Amino acid sequence: MLAPAALVAALLLAWELAARWDVLADLLSVKDYLIPAPSQIAEALWEERELLAEDAWVTLREVLLGFALAAIAGMGLAVAMHLSEPVRRALYPLLVASQTVPIVVLAPVLVVWFGFGIVPKLLIIALICFFPIAVNAYDGLRSVDPELVKMMRTLGADRRQILRGAELPWSLPYFFSGAKVAIAVAVIGAVFGEWAGADSGLGHLILVSSGELSTSLTFAAIFVLSLIAIALFGLLSLVERRVVNWREDPAR
Amino acid sequence: MLRTRSPRAEPPTTEASRRAGGAVELRGVGHDFGDLRALDGVDLSVPAGEVLGMVGPSGCGKSTLLEIVAGLRASSRGTVSIGLPRAAGARLPACALMPQRDLLLPWLSALDNAALAPRLAGLSRAEARARAHPVFERMGLAGFERARPGELSGGMRQRVAFLRTLMADKPVLLLDEPFASLDAITRAEMQTWLAGVLAGDRHTVLLVTHDVEEALYLSDRVAVMTPRPGRIAETLGVPAPRAGDRAAAVSSREFALLREHALRVLAGEER
Numbered sequence: 001m002l003a004p005a006a007l008v009a010a011l012l013l014a015w016e017l018a019a020r021w022d023v024l025a026d027l028l029s030v031k032d033y034l035i036p037a038p039s040q041i042a043e044a045l046w047e048e049r050e051l052l053a054e055d056a057w058v059t060l061r062e063v064l065l066g067f068a069l070a071a072i073a074g075m076g077l078a079v080a081m082h083l084s085e086p087v088r089r090a091l092y093p094l095l096v097a098s099q100t101v102p103i104v105v106l107a108p109v110l111v112v113w114f115g116f117g118i119v120p121k122l123l124i125i126a127l128i129c130f131f132p133i134a135v136n137a138y139d140g141l142r143s144v145d146p147e148l149v150k151m152m153r154t155l156g157a158d159r160r161q162i163l164r165g166a167e168l169p170w171s172l173p174y175f176f177s178g179a180k181v182a183i184a185v186a187v188i189g190a191v192f193g194e195w196a197g198a199d200s201g202l203g204h205l206i207l208v209s210s211g212e213l214s215t216s217l218t219f220a221a222i223f224v225l226s227l228i229a230i231a232l233f234g235l236l237s238l239v240e241r242r243v244v245n246w247r248e249d250p251a252r
Numbered sequence: 253m254l255r256t257r258s259p260r261a262e263p264p265t266t267e268a269s270r271r272a273g274g275a276v277e278l279r280g281v282g283h284d285f286g287d288l289r290a291l292d293g294v295d296l297s298v299p300a301g302e303v304l305g306m307v308g309p310s311g312c313g314k315s316t317l318l319e320i321v322a323g324l325r326a327s328s329r330g331t332v333s334i335g336l337p338r339a340a341g342a343r344l345p346a347c348a349l350m351p352q353r354d355l356l357l358p359w360l361s362a363l364d365n366a367a368l369a370p371r372l373a374g375l376s377r378a379e380a381r382a383r384a385h386p387v388f389e390r391m392g393l394a395g396f397e398r399a400r401p402g403e404l405s406g407g408m409r410q411r412v413a414f415l416r417t418l419m420a421d422k423p424v425l426l427l428d429e430p431f432a433s434l435d436a437i438t439r440a441e442m443q444t445w446l447a448g449v450l451a452g453d454r455h456t457v458l459l460v461t462h463d464v465e466e467a468l469y470l471s472d473r474v475a476v477m478t479p480r481p482g483r484i485a486e487t488l489g490v491p492a493p494r495a496g497d498r499a500a501a502v503s504s505r506e507f508a509l510l511r512e513h514a515l516r517v518l519a520g521e522e523r
Contacts, residue, residue, distance in 0.1 A: 154347060155348065157372045246359040
């Protein structure tokens with residue numbers, strides 16, 4: 001914990017010097033409106049805190065709803081593919097194909113279809129998050145020890161009980177691995193969605209503020225955005241530790 | 253996480269041991285894995301309530317045979333039938349298999365693992381626990397009800413796994429190398445313990461093991477199997493199965509002679 005903190009502090013100090021100390025700034029041709037100093041970003045964070053909080057809430061809501069949508073759909077698809085070979089053969093290639101469509105290209109189309117509201121953002125986020133969740137959960141369901149299933153069968157379990165009593169709990173750690181990847185990229189999806197057409201949100205703020213050359217506000221928005229991503233990732237790890245509490249060697 | 257089914261009209265009795273076991277009949281059972289002949293012409297007749305030990309070299313198809321008897325696997329040739337006291341039933345509902353590894357569910361407590369079968373049969377968690385608890389205590393597991401399998405010792409895990417098999421309330425118990433993963437001292441303890449459990453019990457038991465001594469100590473009869481393709485080379489009667497004093501029993505002259513004989517049959521010297 002100490003080493004990365006020291007590294008970040010050193011980098012911030014170097015950055016501050018490069019931007020603020022005129023001699024060095026001139027030498028490196030660093031301009032305020034190109035790269036604001038960390039202290040200027042902090043100033044923007046404080047002065048624009050209400051605007052940032054408002055936009056952060058918009059983006060956070062998009063991310064949470066889009067992620068929830070992806071988690072439900074991803075888990076549902078994983079179970080469907082696990083239970084039915086024809087479903088798996090029909091859907092797995094489509095699942096992979098869905099990831100080859102560049103989101104950047106898809107975003108404006110979704111805005112044309114669904115307008116400037118929250119729907120296209122949710123769809124974009126869900127589309128990005130869906131893949132790691134579905135693939136990981138499906139692998140988890142498939143990786144269940146076949147001996148375990150045999151044991152359950154001799155104890156009188158039917159297909160549904162095997163799924164609920166053995167396969168789903170078994171696949172939970174896999175699901176969480178996928179979900180953690182998903183939540184980290186969900187924020188990127190929200191920004192894409194807002195760039196394609198929005199009137200609020202941190203992505204929108206980044207676009208507008210950089211257009212106005214208020215770069216310190218842009219950086220402040222980026223800072224809040226990554227803070228959201230880190231917080232959500234941490235939260236999910238916490239939930240994982242509470243839910244998957246049987247692992248003998250939890251990653252601490 | 254377990255979804256309960258509507259309870260059976262007649263819930264299973266707590267003490268399966270009160271119920272007579274079913275006789276197991278194997279006629280010419282053979283099994284192939286592709287071109288590999290794993291089992292060939294296995295004839296076996298196990299009367300109700302008998303403990304039959306089965307020893308054989310690794311890879312002789314012992315586990316496959318148990319899976320066939322359990323109804324988990326269809327045999328390539330031959331027939332298996334289990335005569336129940338009342339009616340001839342399908343095999344899967346008649347047999348409970350205890351696998352080689354304990355396969356306890358890591359997310360359930362020890363007691364919930366033991367109570368898995370009644371839970372699957374549709375009882376509520378509280379009812380299932382209440383049913384398993386008296387036996388749980390009698391097996392020397394009191395105090396570990398809430399422990400997760402990861403916190404239990406190897407011997408305790410095997411006991412929980414055995415209790416889970418017992419709680420399935422099936423007339424036939426199929427034990428697949430139940431103590432193979434334990435160290436020698438714990439294994440001896442567990443054999444004494446299992447002998448005590450089986451002594452007051454009327455289950456029909458098929459006990460597969462590669463340990464001749466374990467088979468001779470625990471079983472009424474011991475079937476010695478040949479290397480692949482597995483078949484029964486000879487069936488030995490055991491004069492005094494499950495004696496109270498294990499150390500004295502296994503070191504007796506009679507036991508030693510029987511063990512030597514079984515080992516010679518295993519080695520293929522007397523066939």
